[in-house]
Amino acid sequence: MKYQTRKPALILLADGTIFHGKAVGGKNGSAFGEVCFNTGMTGYQEIFTDPSYFGQLMVTTNAHIGNYGTTKDEVESDSIKIAGLICRNFSYHYSRAEADASLEEFLNDNNLLAISDVDTRALVSYIRDNGAMNAVITTEVDKLEDLKKRLSEVPNMNGLELASKVSTKEPYFYGDENASYKISALDIGIKKNILRNLAERDCYIKVFPYNASFEDMKAFNPDGYFLSNGPGDPEPLTEAIETTKQIIASGKPLFGICLGHQVLALANGISTYKMHHGHRGINHPILNLVVGKGEITSQNHGFAINREEAEAHAEVEITHLHLNDHTAAGIRLKDKPVFSVQYHPEASPGPHDSRYLFDDFVAHIKNSK
Template sequence: MSKAYLILADGSFFEGNSIGAEGKTIGETVFTTGMTGYVETLTDPSYFGQIVTQTFPLIGNYGVQPEDFESKKSWVRGYIVRELCDGPSNFRCQGDLDSFLKAQNIVGICGIDTRKLTKILREAGVMNGMIISGQEAEKIGIKKADDGSCQLVSEAILKEIKEYKIENAVESVQSLCKEKGGDFKGQRPLGEGVAENAEGACSEGETSPVKFSVCLFDFGAKANIERELEKRGCKVTVLPYDATAQDVIELNPDGIMLSNGPGDPAENVSIIEEIRKLCQSKIPIFGICLGHQMLALARGAKTSKLKYGHRGGNHPVKDLESGRVYITSQNHGYAVESDTIPAYAKLSFVNANDNTCEGLTYTDIPAFSVQFHPEACGGPHDTNFLFDRFIAMMQEK
């Protein structure tokens, strides 16, 4: 393996080995605590613009399974692991992780102290970073201090890192469809390999007879949202991020699903305005992650960026009605500010670690939303029942 380097905006420096493609990449450096599901992480559009650090020390041990992809490609800007397994073993394995990263042109680094890196991000907050390897690494002029204890990089490099900004995130990850009204089926780049009853997929089994029609807004939707709806007898029509409220109303659906996606929710001004109009239609609405945040913004709440976000498959949330705590999968850097929630909404879930808003139920319209992922693949599935709640809402309507 050739050498690779990770440089953070605060000057922190890590030397390791190159994995994936060689070159240079800059992104927002974040960490995720998932022990499994790295394939889903790499193909989740919500990670657009981010360099992802896996805190679990060994990644790649079960290889790559295309039927588990959450979208057509990988959206991460870079990838960081402690140890990369180069000899995966699993009956569903169709390739190793390093080959996948190369094929997707993802620049990565392994062999660094990911615990130290995670501590930096927890204490200082997420920050921009650069992974550089190969010929690009030879150009930046890394120097060691006189005592050999640290490395120095030029101010020009640090300036380049600091200036990076995630922009046009939702528009950039049209992962499910390209045309208004486009059907998700047949547009999966892997064809039948990502079918609802694909061997080993999260939502195994046949889909139910069609009972409801649902419009799924694609803000960077994960494939398993559509699978979970179809499994419950929903005919799903996938709409692009720029579909209008009138487009939806003309389709006369039984329900509306607002998907997950990347970036700052408040930047999507035109989308939020269309959601505001849809709320007046009284069509049942279910929002997940970015969809939850933009629905809240449409109803008058505010959002703000978290210090280091919530990413991984072990985040506890408390159901304020039952008092029960669920373990959830999460991937977000922004949250709805609880003290800005309007009178016609009630807090339904809170994060058990930091008490941030994890769910809202609206009392004046048939709508609810959650910050976490009830469709999580590869788990946990504790909150999968929320899809049943959505079905019941449509049935009642």
């Protein structure tokens, strides 16, 4: 039985704390990154392939991972983006008819190190108390001193630019070229389901690299612009921030999600900061201040915008608040068709409470024509 023959493994946190587990499958070695956790009870394949998680060791709080296998339709990018997986119970067998492979096969195909049999409740509690930090997961359990040295050399997520690691290298098109609306999208870690949602709303999208200039994006003659989600600290994205300033000045509709929300804030002089342990899950409560309704949302971010600065900004209005910690979760410009949210309205696998935001974006485009 695989369960009986799996190698011992461990998690070494930057502060020296150790949690023990066992290697999943035959993959050996070590993987470094920032350790964080996601509370979603489903959607693990979407999480693992989301570019926003690039460079992170993902702890899944759901007790069973892999039980419904994987399919080619449930990916958010062309490969796994997390640095490693940490879970409680790993399912080598799956029971969903639609699945085309096991999670073990999916991880092996992507050469990802995973460990299971970890006390994830204790680990998540530790992260909540002490904050997200760098860590290493490893089967090299007899090389602790070397691992500590290597771990100390891993850069901190604060100040780390990662969009360039996941962005497209060349522009590409998505959707029907005969669609009613054209969108120029800045890829700083874009998810496929965002493109699907735009295409479903009669949009033809040209996706540009993270460092595209406004002139590049303008040359497509778009009806609107989009700033995507993505990984890392938003502050080093100076080119994207400058491009955003020029998009705003153009007067065209602009919609930003997650990292794009933070870039929009920075383009308006609102600072960002690294959160203690971030928001990652599919059950985060949001209050839409414009209509007074609540939304259950999908979130995955480790940075946020400064709420006090947003409230004091004469040209900015806060439109959404996170109800757990009252961080600013959405903003819009008062005199332009420009808005953004910190969470994921395209939410794959769900919830879908916030998909109206794509409709709002298209409505802005229609009104601007």
